[in-house]
Amino acid sequence: MEYLFRELLIMFIVLSRIVPVYSAGGPPGGGGGPPAYSMDLETTLRNIVFTNYSTQQRPSEKVVVHVSFTLLTINDLNIKDQTMSTTGYLTLRWIDSRLKWDSTLGGNDYSNVKFLFSTESYVWRPALIVENSVADVKILSDSNTPMRIRNNGVIEWSPMGLYVVSCESDITYYPVDSQTCYIKISSWGYTSGEIDLKSKSSTILLGFYSPNGEWDLLSTSSEASAAKTRGDFSFSSLTFTVRVQRRLLFHTLNTMFPVALMAFLIPMVFKLHPDAGEKIGFALTVLLAYAVYLTMISDSIPSTSFTPCYLSIYLVFILALSSISVLCTILVLNFNFGTDDEPIPNATRIFLVSLVAKLICWKRKNCCQRARKVADSSVELVEEFDSKKETKEENITWQDLSNILDRAFFLLFTIVITFSTCIFIAVVFTQRVTEE
Incomplete structure (x- = not known):
C-alpha cells in the first residue's frame, strides 16, 4: 500500500510540471515560442497586407x-509549316514592396507564416506576350497557377x-538537318523604362525535359534582346533559343x-537484252518511281x-x-532492230x-569448235576466241552496235550515279x- 501511494505521488508531480509547459505553447522543457501556422492567422495577415492594394498600379x-x-x-517541329510547338512554363520573379510584412505586423507574431499565395486576379503582374506566336497572341495568363509571395515582397x-x-x-541538308528556333518574350503596354526583363539563366532549364522522338536537343540559350520599338516607345524583350x-x-x-x-536501278536497264521486251518498260518504271x-x-x-534542298537537287538530277536513260534505251532498241x-x-x-x-574494251567474239584427239582417244571440244583486230567494218551489224551502246551506257550511267x-x-x- 505504501508502495502504491509513492508511485501515484511521483506521477502527480511529473504531470504538474508538463501541463503548464504545453499550455504556454512551447515544447516540453522549453519556453513559449511563436504560434503555429493556422488559417485564421494567415487570413488576418492577408487582410492587413492587401488593404488598399491595387492591381492597376506598378x-x-x-x-x-x-x-x-x-x-x-x-x-x-513542322518544317513545312515552319512552326515549333513546345510545352513548358515561364518563371517570373519581381518585387512588390507593398506586399512586405514582418513577424510583428499588427501586434501579432507571423514568424511561422513564410508565404502568402494569391492569383493573377488579385496581384499586379507584368503584361508579357510571345511575339512570334502563331497560335494566339495574347497576354500571358494562368488563373490556375498561384503566385508565391514571400515576406520580403x-x-x-x-x-x-x-x-x-x-x-x-x-532545309539545305534535309533530312540530315538541324534547326534553330526562337521563343521571343516581350513586355506589352509597359515600356522598357517601366518594366525591365532580365534573363535569370543563360540557358533554358531542362530539369523536367522529356526527349522528342524525331528531334535531338543540341543546345539552348537565353538572353535579353534589343528593345523592340513600337511607335514612339521601346519595350523590353527576351529570346529563348532552341x-x-x-x-x-x-x-x-x-x-x-x-x-x-533506286538510283542504281537506272543502269540495270542496259543489262536487259533488247529482245526481252521489257527494256523500255523497266526504264519507265524507274522514272515514275523517282517522280513519285x-x-x-x-x-x-x-x-x-x-x-x-540538296536532296531535291539530287532527286532532280x-x-x-532516268529520263535520259529512256531516250538511250529507245536508241539501243532502234539499233537492235x-x-x-x-x-x-x-x-x-x-x-x-x-x-x-x-x-569500253568491247571485242567481237567469234567462236569455232575444233576437235582434238587426246592420248586416251577421247575427243575434247575447245572454244577458241578470235581476238584479232579482224572486226572488219563490213562484218559489223546493227546488233553489234546495239551491244556496244548497251555496254557503253551501262558503264557511263553507273559511273555518273556512283559519283553523284x-x-x-x-x-x-x-x-x-x-555540327556534332
Whole structure:
C-alpha cells in the first residue's frame, strides 16, 4: 500500500510540471515560442497586407522582372509549316514592396507564416506576350497557377502553356538537318523604362525535359534582346533559343536508302537484252518511281524556302538521268532492230567501233569448235576466241552496235550515279559530323 501511494505521488508531480509547459505553447522543457501556422492567422495577415492594394498600379517606377523558361517537351517541329510547338512554363520573379510584412505586423507574431499565395486576379503582374506566336497572341495568363509571395515582397509566378511559334526552317541538308528556333518574350503596354526583363539563366532549364522522338536537343540559350520599338516607345524583350537536330534512323531507312537504291536501278536497264521486251518498260518504271519520290519530298518541305534542298537537287538530277536513260534505251532498241537492208552510216560505224568500242574494251567474239584427239582417244571440244583486230567494218551489224551502246551506257550511267551519290552523301553527312 505504501508502495502504491509513492508511485501515484511521483506521477502527480511529473504531470504538474508538463501541463503548464504545453499550455504556454512551447515544447516540453522549453519556453513559449511563436504560434503555429493556422488559417485564421494567415487570413488576418492577408487582410492587413492587401488593404488598399491595387492591381492597376506598378510596385515601383521601374520593375525588374527576372524570367526563366523551363522546357518540358518539344511536341512538334513542322518544317513545312515552319512552326515549333513546345510545352513548358515561364518563371517570373519581381518585387512588390507593398506586399512586405514582418513577424510583428499588427501586434501579432507571423514568424511561422513564410508565404502568402494569391492569383493573377488579385496581384499586379507584368503584361508579357510571345511575339512570334502563331497560335494566339495574347497576354500571358494562368488563373490556375498561384503566385508565391514571400515576406520580403518577392513574388514568384510560373504560368504554364503550350507555345506554338514560327520557326524559319533551313532545309539545305534535309533530312540530315538541324534547326534553330526562337521563343521571343516581350513586355506589352509597359515600356522598357517601366518594366525591365532580365534573363535569370543563360540557358533554358531542362530539369523536367522529356526527349522528342524525331528531334535531338543540341543546345539552348537565353538572353535579353534589343528593345523592340513600337511607335514612339521601346519595350523590353527576351529570346529563348532552341537548337535541335533530326534523328537519322527513320529517314535513313525510309528516305536516303531507297533513293540511293533506286538510283542504281537506272543502269540495270542496259543489262536487259533488247529482245526481252521489257527494256523500255523497266526504264519507265524507274522514272515514275523517282517522280513519285520527288513529289513526296516536295510535300514535306516548305515551298518558300530561302535555301535549296540538296536532296531535291539530287532527286532532280537522278530524275533527269532516268529520263535520259529512256531516250538511250529507245536508241539501243532502234539499233537492235535494224535490218541488213539498211546500211550503217560510216560516221556511226567509225565512232562506235573505232572509238567507243575501244574505250569500253568491247571485242567481237567469234567462236569455232575444233576437235582434238587426246592420248586416251577421247575427243575434247575447245572454244577458241578470235581476238584479232579482224572486226572488219563490213562484218559489223546493227546488233553489234546495239551491244556496244548497251555496254557503253551501262558503264557511263553507273559511273555518273556512283559519283553523284557519293558527293551527295559526303556533303550532307560531313555537315552532320561537323555540327556534332
